[in-house]
Amino acid sequence: MKVARFYAPGDIRIEDMPEPTAGPGELKLRVRNTSTCGTDLKIFRHGHHHIDPPRVIGHEIAGEVVEVGSEVNGWAAGDRVQVIAAIPCGECPECLRGWMTICPNQLSMGYHFEGGFAEYMIVPANVLKVDGVNRIPDGVSYAEASVAEPLACVLNGQELARVGDGDTVVVVGAGPIGCLHVRLARARGAENVHLVELNRGRLDMAAELVKPDAAICAAEVDPIQAVLDLTGGRGADVVITASAAGKTQEDALKMVARRGRISFFGGLPKDNPIIACDSNLVHYRELTIVGANGSSPDHNKKALELIATGAVPVADLITHHLPLEKVLEAIDVVAGGTAIKVTIEPVAG
Template identity: 70%
Template sequence: MKVVRFHAPGDVRIEDAPEPTRTGGDVLIRVHNCSTCGTDVKIFKFGHHHIRPPRVMGHEIAGEVVDGGDTGWRPGDRVQVIAAIPCGQCGECRRGRMTVCPNQESMGYHYDGGFAEFMLVPAKVLAVDGLNRIPDGIGYAEASVAEPLACVLNGQTLARVGEGDDVVVMGAGPIGCLHVRLARAKGAARVFLVDLNRERLEMSADRVRPDAAICGADTDVVDEVRKLTDGRGADVVITAAASKAAQEQAFALCARQARISFFGGLPKDDPAIRVDSNLVHYQELTIVGANGSSPAHNRQALDLIASGAVPVADLITHRLPVTAALDAFDIVARGAAIKVTIEP
């Protein structure tokens, strides 16, 4: 079978590999779709401290059970796989805080991922109820988008997005698009989408139809948001981009008692930003992080897609074979797509 295997930063190869054999409590699946994200591009360029090469990449996974052994899963079952695997045993997991499990492992990092024709779902995934049945009526490609939607769901839950909120989403990539749609599903009054790249902004806005699309390259974003909100500012600001400038600007976009979600992480060698703590203090602002998703978030995301509350099919702009995975990474890096999915 063909796989996309990471060997070192800048060294990712399309290779032949034997089909894996199921053992113990693992489940063998035939991968139908494994979608790509910006993290795959980062791994390709810079590696990751959790990856022990050689490693098959890919963590947004949907497929069909081939051999479930005695796990209860049967051949032909359609399944979606969580990306982040909490241990289920530590103090954080026992408190229901699985997204911040200190023992967390990940598909495509600690275990071979979904850029392959076949893959093993580790028993550890099943132990935390992380192999999810795909609801009837949605395809494998849509189901693969449940993983990033699960992360978005975690972020918006922490930021308490809800009825009547004015929401600013900074970043018009696939995550930004999912934030726009989920905010609407949660009852937001208005959602504004911001990006520096006009071409990507227009491509995304054409699909998710925000109440306003603001290009930061030629518009004063703060001034425009203030105008749109009659000077009040937004109730929620989500930085769906790995940008220090976006995080710092977010404070100027806030209404009183607003919530800021730092959804996109910053480079580990340059993570500090400047914050006016008096602004946080006197306007009673709340700043929250967002780190991945739990198995429960993945199940909820599948339900949101299946119900039509958060459509995702039209966000998949490119479908490529596994042999074109490096082309997929280039498309993602250039911001020339919304969602690119690999179909092994």
């Protein structure tokens, strides 16, 4: 079978591997769609400390069950499934409290286990143990189902930031995650949703699809003043930083309302994670700052439901469909910012 394997920064190879066989506690999938994300680009450029190369990467996975391990119940060949990316252990104090997104023993598809940039793959027993394989609802395509994983992460972030009825929400970053945040905020009852982005072309492309109440180009205007002007000087109830830039987190403190909530959704580069935080703003305005780390198996289930009901449409956000042989082209497209979501289709159908 064909796979895309990471060997070293700048070195991803399309090559042949033996087709795997499901062990007793495993499932074997024919991979239909594995969508790309900014993390795949980071792995290509810099590697990752959890990846011991060579490794088949790709973690936004949807496919068809073709083989069921002897100890697995409830699944059969032909089932259409979506697979979680982050795998909690299910046994530590955090998991037992329901905080699976911050499991200290977390493993990941495409990092610790072979991922979805392959014609076939194994779903390990670790995933099945935490109920991390989800049936794709009727009417939801494999491509749409592959977007459930990033949507699950977005859902986790908005739950933690308590996005809800009547809120004015500012999303900073107009990539695929930012677009999902705009749509989910509306689905959760936000009254106004504004989108901030530095790149004019990327902003226009995203705004055309998700239609925020205001599209603010941070290269052309002061985004803080723009948000204050839009809110009568009050600021936003929620600011979500869906970008990997410290300045966006610093700006969030100045564009949020009193008693506002800030989601530091996008992680910062490991070599530059420190920001300037005016503690008095947090203190006197009674601000809440929350992090957001991935998603739980339950978030993935909820994300599929949001897609299936049409509450959060995703099909139009998938701007590029490419075969497995063009994984490097897909990564280039992601790097160039000329797409919203790029999906790889290892096996057509």
